[in-house]
Amino acid sequence: MAKPMREPTFWILTALAAEPRHGYGVLQEVSRLTGGQVKLLAGTLYAALDRLTAEGLVEADHDEVVDGRSRRYYRLTSDGATALEAEAERLRLSARTARQQLAAGRPELGPALGRTAAFPKLGRLA
Amino acid sequence: MSNNDSEEATNSTAARKLERRYRRVLRVYPAGRRREELLDTLLEMAPPSRAWPTTRETADLVRRGLRARLGRPASRAVVVVAVMVALVTGYLAAAFAVRGAWEAVPDYPSGGKLAEITGTVFPGLQVDGSRDAGGLFHDLDEPSTLDVVRHGHEEDFGYAEYNFAPAAMYIADDYHTWMTETARRLTEAGWTVQDVSPTGATVIATGKLDESGTTLTADRGNLHLYVGAETDVVGTPVGSFYADANLTRMPAWYVPAAGALGWLAGGLIGWLLTGWASRRTERAASSRVRALTTALTGVALFFLLPLAILGLLGFVDEFWITRSPGAGPFWSLGVTWFYGCQQLGTLLGLVALVLAAFARPHHSLLPDETTKTTSKIKNQSPARE
Structure with a gap:
């Protein structure tokens, strides 16, 4: 069984799931997807991109030069998409288990706990 | 020049300064395209008012940059x-x-300065003294440089000391009284007496010390002084004690x-x-x-x-x-x-x-050839996406 992903890794892969992005684009997308709750630093982002590239989950897509500065776009590989899918499923199952346990302990809140609207963040993670 | 032009020039100077400061921090990364990529991202992230990289950002860049220097990012x-x-x-x-x-x-004292110290410890007595080595360290075997290269030093290798003692070896006095007087003389001469302790064999049955002498340590400037008084040295006359002292540089x-x-x-x-x-x-x-x-x-x-x-x-x-x-x-x-x-x-x-x-x-594993990439040049000012 694969190890659970660290949160920055999960969000970086998620940010790259729809389309290739460059560093700043990934940071913006992560911030947008998490409602500003996850704000990565540039050093952390590139360390993660290096690691994910070495693990074959991410790869360079193309380069651009803007105002003389290099800008590389990264995309998810098929292994990266598989890993993200597996992690999303793991989180979904974890969230479902947590909801079931909460409902078992507090039956009067059972139906409400099942609705993602009551736990927007949990719903998005799952 | 209009106010707008002047404001634009100020902003442009501030942006160049911030870029220079980021470039300085980014030297912690190995030379290569990653520095430029990071610079681009950092400048995009920076609000217009930022003049210096933040402490959190700098700490993160230093940490990740030092890690990047090691390569093998997944290891x-x-x-x-x-x-x-x-x-x-x-x-x-x-x-x-x-x-x-x-x-x-500073080296060990010599001449009058040394005589002042030996005279304070052993007043009125003829004192013999010598350094156990000419340099900073002593080695009992006194090996040649070639010997040291081939075998290293012998086990008692350590800092050289200056050892001195009464020429007659023994002092006819009660060692308790003498050591108390010595501590007083040293204090008057500017020494800080650190410790006066009894010495002797420990009786195994009781664990008690069978006192037969005493030691004193004192410091002054960069010198550390040890003085010993012992009665159970073979040949010590009754009513006398054996005395010795040494100086070490601090x-x-x-x-x-x-x-x-x-x-x-x-x-x-x-x-x-x-x-x-x-x-x-x-x-x-x-x-x-x-x-x-x-x-x-x-x-x-x-x-x-x-x-x-x-x-x-x-x-x-x-x-x-x-x-x-x-x-x-x-x-x-x-x-x-x-x-x-x-x-x-x-x-x-x-x-x-x-x-x-x-x-x-x-x-095929050179850094920029690991993946197939396409490049395009955009001549546009960086815009927030």
Whole structure:
């Protein structure tokens, strides 16, 4: 069984799931997807991109030069998409288990706990 | 010039300054395109009011940049190896730095200044004294430089001392009374008496001390003084005691400071060397070169790491805990009992570095050729997306 992903890794892969992005684009997308709750630093982002590239989950897509500065776009590989899918499923199952346990302990809140609207963040993670 | 033009010029100057400051921090990363990529991202992220990189940002860049220098981004082992190599190179650099700094410490007193000290300890007595070595250290075997290179030093290697005692060896007095008077004379002469302790054999049955003498230690300036008075030395006449004393030099403040800088600078050099070797061999065409470099580094660390760890503990002990020069320099194990380990470990480490220097990168694994990329040039000012 694969190890659970660290949160920055999960969000970086998620940010790259729809389309290739460059560093700043990934940071913006992560911030947008998490409602500003996850704000990565540039050093952390590139360390993660290096690691994910070495693990074959991410790869360079193309380069651009803007105002003389290099800008590389990264995309998810098929292994990266598989890993993200597996992690999303793991989180979904974890969230479902947590909801079931909460409902078992507090039956009067059972139906409400099942609705993602009551736990927007949990719903998005799952 | 309109107000708008002036404001634009000010903003542009501020932006250039911020870019320069980011570039300075980004030197912590290995040279290459990553610096430019990061610069682009950092400048995009920076609000217009930012003049300096934030502390959090800088700390993150330094940490990640030092890690990036090691290459092999998915490996944790390379970080562990880098820490161990940094400890070893820090230890070696600190040893050289401390040795060098001792050259600036004032030498033992001589002539009238020395006579003042020996006269204060043994007033009215003819005193014989000598240094146990001419230089900073003494070695009972007095080996030649070639002998030292071949075999290291003998086990009692340590800092040289100045030993002195009454020419008659014995003093006809009660040693308690004499030592009390000696402490008073030394205090009057500006010495700080640190300790006066009884000495003698311990009775095994009771654990009590069978007192037969006393010792005194005192400090003045960069000198440490030991005085001993003992009655159970063979041949001591009844009513007399055997007396001796020695002086040792204490390190000036800059000796441990040079050592601490040596640990830091040497550690950084070791980290960077590990990174350089790791990145070269990571892309080496030959897997045998990679395996051999790794194996040599492992064996070198096996020999050197224990010395470095003991050296670090000894360094702290020598300058901040016991502060006693009597135990010898913190690196003495590496030139006495473990001389062979130190030499062999250093040699193997150097061979590993030479191998890394000759490792030829695999053409298809050069950094910018790992993936197929397309480039396009955009001549536009960076806009927030």
